[in-house]
Amino acid sequence: MNWIIQSPLDMHLHVRQGDMLQAVLPATTGLFAGAVIMPNLVPPVTDLDMLIAYRDDIMRHTTDPSFQPYMTLFFRDYSAAELEAARPHIIGVKLYPEGVTTNSEHGVRDALAYDKVLDAMQALDIPLLVHGETHGFVMDREREYMSVYDSLARRFPRLCIVMEHISTRDALPLLDRHENLFATVTVHHLLLTLDDLAGGLLQPHLFCKPILKTPADREALQAAVLSGHPKLMFGSDSAPHPVDKKESCGCAAGLFTAPVAIALLAEFFHRHQATDLLQGFLSDHARRIYRLNPPAKKVRIEQTPWRVPERYGTVRPYRAGETVPWKASVSAP
Amino acid sequence: MNWIIQSPLDMHLHVRQGDMLQAVLPATTGLFAGAVIMPNLVPPVTDLDMLIAYRDDIMRHTTDPSFQPYMTLFFRDYSAAELEAARPHIIGVKLYPEGVTTNSEHGVRDALAYDKVLDAMQALDIPLLVHGETHGFVMDREREYMSVYDSLARRFPRLCIVMEHISTRDALPLLDRHENLFATVTVHHLLLTLDDLAGGLLQPHLFCKPILKTPADREALQAAVLSGHPKLMFGSDSAPHPVDKKESCGCAAGLFTAPVAIALLAEFFHRHQATDLLQGFLSDHARRIYRLNPPAKKVRIEQTPWRVPERYGTVRPYRAGETVPWKASVSAP
Numbered sequence: 001m002n003w004i005i006q007s008p009l010d011m012h013l014h015v016r017q018g019d020m021l022q023a024v025l026p027a028t029t030g031l032f033a034g035a036v037i038m039p040n041l042v043p044p045v046t047d048l049d050m051l052i053a054y055r056d057d058i059m060r061h062t063t064d065p066s067f068q069p070y071m072t073l074f075f076r077d078y079s080a081a082e083l084e085a086a087r088p089h090i091i092g093v094k095l096y097p098e099g100v101t102t103n104s105e106h107g108v109r110d111a112l113a114y115d116k117v118l119d120a121m122q123a124l125d126i127p128l129l130v131h132g133e134t135h136g137f138v139m140d141r142e143r144e145y146m147s148v149y150d151s152l153a154r155r156f157p158r159l160c161i162v163m164e165h166i167s168t169r170d171a172l173p174l175l176d177r178h179e180n181l182f183a184t185v186t187v188h189h190l191l192l193t194l195d196d197l198a199g200g201l202l203q204p205h206l207f208c209k210p211i212l213k214t215p216a217d218r219e220a221l222q223a224a225v226l227s228g229h230p231k232l233m234f235g236s237d238s239a240p241h242p243v244d245k246k247e248s249c250g251c252a253a254g255l256f257t258a259p260v261a262i263a264l265l266a267e268f269f270h271r272h273q274a275t276d277l278l279q280g281f282l283s284d285h286a287r288r289i290y291r292l293n294p295p296a297k298k299v300r301i302e303q304t305p306w307r308v309p310e311r312y313g314t315v316r317p318y319r320a321g322e323t324v325p326w327k328a329s330v331s332a333p
Numbered sequence: 334m335n336w337i338i339q340s341p342l343d344m345h346l347h348v349r350q351g352d353m354l355q356a357v358l359p360a361t362t363g364l365f366a367g368a369v370i371m372p373n374l375v376p377p378v379t380d381l382d383m384l385i386a387y388r389d390d391i392m393r394h395t396t397d398p399s400f401q402p403y404m405t406l407f408f409r410d411y412s413a414a415e416l417e418a419a420r421p422h423i424i425g426v427k428l429y430p431e432g433v434t435t436n437s438e439h440g441v442r443d444a445l446a447y448d449k450v451l452d453a454m455q456a457l458d459i460p461l462l463v464h465g466e467t468h469g470f471v472m473d474r475e476r477e478y479m480s481v482y483d484s485l486a487r488r489f490p491r492l493c494i495v496m497e498h499i500s501t502r503d504a505l506p507l508l509d510r511h512e513n514l515f516a517t518v519t520v521h522h523l524l525l526t527l528d529d530l531a532g533g534l535l536q537p538h539l540f541c542k543p544i545l546k547t548p549a550d551r552e553a554l555q556a557a558v559l560s561g562h563p564k565l566m567f568g569s570d571s572a573p574h575p576v577d578k579k580e581s582c583g584c585a586a587g588l589f590t591a592p593v594a595i596a597l598l599a600e601f602f603h604r605h606q607a608t609d610l611l612q613g614f615l616s617d618h619a620r621r622i623y624r625l626n627p628p629a630k631k632v633r634i635e636q637t638p639w640r641v642p643e644r645y646g647t648v649r650p651y652r653a654g655e656t657v658p659w660k661a662s663v664s665a666p
Contacts, residue, residue: 137532137548138527138528138531138532139547193470194470194471195471197531198471198544199470199471201583201584202537202540202583202584202586203584204582204584207531207535211531214470214472246582247580247581248580249536249537249580250535250536251534251535251537253535
């Protein structure tokens with residue numbers, strides 16, 4: 001069995017900088033037609049010059065011309081003029097509440113206190129991408145943030161708002177309540193629960209933010225994705241860290257899933273007799289929501305055992321060294 | 334400020350074997366008058382010869398004559414004759430559901446299927462100590478086990494049953510429902526939540542079974558302990574592992590709290606104006622419940638900064654290298 005996905009997109013990706021960028025980027029550019037590049041560098045990407053320099057850096061390491069990085073600015077008190085100047089270069093602005101994840105120290109305390117910025121983004125039709133977590137109890141953080149999404153969506157009804165990497169069932173009803181709310185879903189929140197992280201021995205390589213949730217949350221996400229929900233897009237949140245930052249006292253949050261994401265999604269959709277819905281989740285929904293016209297790229301998905309490499313530079317990918325039953329590869333045009 | 338605790342007892346302790354035993358035992362024997370020694374060795378302590386050999390091994394490494402190890406057998410299908418022979422040497426039998434924690438591979442699938450053993454234990458007045466967790470979702474395992482405790486307590490009304498290291502608020506109402514149910518509480522479940530393990534960076538040294546729970550669970554445990562609840566006993570569940578088994582891919586469960594437990598309990602009880610209740614929690618409740626007469630040992634608790642050692646052999650203790658505000662030490666008799 002095999003089939004073709006046209007121009008798969010990763011709508012939430014961390015590629016870092018320097019040696020790390022070089023080591024991890026090919027895993028994405030080799031299989032995806034485009035990816036939304038997150039701006040939580042050190043320091044964060046908070047002006048157009050930095051953004052263009054970062055994009056150029058990514059392009060320099062991209063050997064594949066059929067790959068488009070969709071750049072994002074790190075949310076701050078931008079002026080309307082700054083946003084207008086940035087607009088042709090960005091797909092959106094990414095909002096982090098202060099301190100909720102890797103390199104988010106410069107995030108905002110209260111999203112709703114930035115009316116002017118949000119007004120300008122709405123007027124300029126610039127999407128708002130949000131890491132939606134409070135500072136509450138770790139298993140409740142995303143659920144607690146739903147009221148913020150609700151307020152944002154109501155107060156800025158023409159602002160396109162993307163709930164990034166949703167992991168709790170409470171996020172799903174909001175998609176139906178607000179026309180302007182959308183969401184990305186990772187492969188790990190679709191497949192794993194807190195049991196995988198901490199139910200047996202503790203598995204630091206499965207530690208991420210938002211934290212893996214309950215079986216009921218995972219089931220709700222699975223059902224929504226398998227219903228072909230048109231407001232759900234794939235976003236890997238692939239977030240590489242060197243092995244020594246994962247297997248240590250104080251392990252950084254993130255799974256490096258970019259190399260295996262398509263293969264694992266293929267397995268998941270095939271198991272649920274839903275292979276026809278993968279094109280939408282992996283590409284078409286995002287194209288429609290963001291009005292994108294990504295580079296043409298045919299990715300062949302085959303039921304062929306494939307061994308996941310042990311390392312990409314200093315990074316251990318999800319399922320490292322394991323053989324997975326499906327393989328994704330670029331098909332000749 | 335300082336005060337004296339008479340003969341503190343640790344009613345749930347792992348001291349392991351060999352070099353590890355040698356490295357960790359002094360932290361307990363130096364401050365406690367006695368401790369309940371858990372039998373989950375490799376292989377588990379499942380007959381009287383092994384138990385006596387293990388006790389002798391512990392005594393050989395105990396330089397302090399005012400320390401009493403209270404030995405336990407690992408639950409299996411013992412005959413009444415075996416239990417009768419073991420009775421003078423044990424404080425109870427420890428039941429592990431299969432595979433729920435370190436070295437529990439030989440545990441039982443269904444506690445209630447062992448009527449004969451439980452009948453014999455009841456007849457012989459041998460307490461049953463239980464690691465009460467199901468194989469469900471990690472945050473629900475203890476709560477789901479409550480129905481087993483309920484059945485055990487009803488079907489064996491004269492069997493003394495100890496719910497070990499309770500971590501969820503659901504355990505507390507059972508203490509009032511059944512005269513024959515008791516519980517131990519660790520210092521880490523009293524002070525920490527899942528946020529400490531996984532709310533910021535992942536902290537493998539705080540990974541344990543049962544897993545750290547919610548703020549509501551912690552508050553309920555704190556309130557019960559601070560009420561002087563007579564059925565709650567201190568049991569550290571101090572469970573040392575070498576540093577390389579903690580800071581790795583697949584981290585073993587357990588905190589090594591033995592060296593700091595009394596100091597941290599003193600801080601906690603003092604902060605809550607309940608210093609007068611510490612004697613009960615640390616000794617008197619256990620003495621009454623188990624009808625013990627431990628060696629005389631006066632432990633002085635002083636408000637004196639004390640730096641926790643970085644290592645005990647290959648083991649990193651809880652709060653390693655930190656200075657804590659209270660210090661416990663043996664007082665001249």
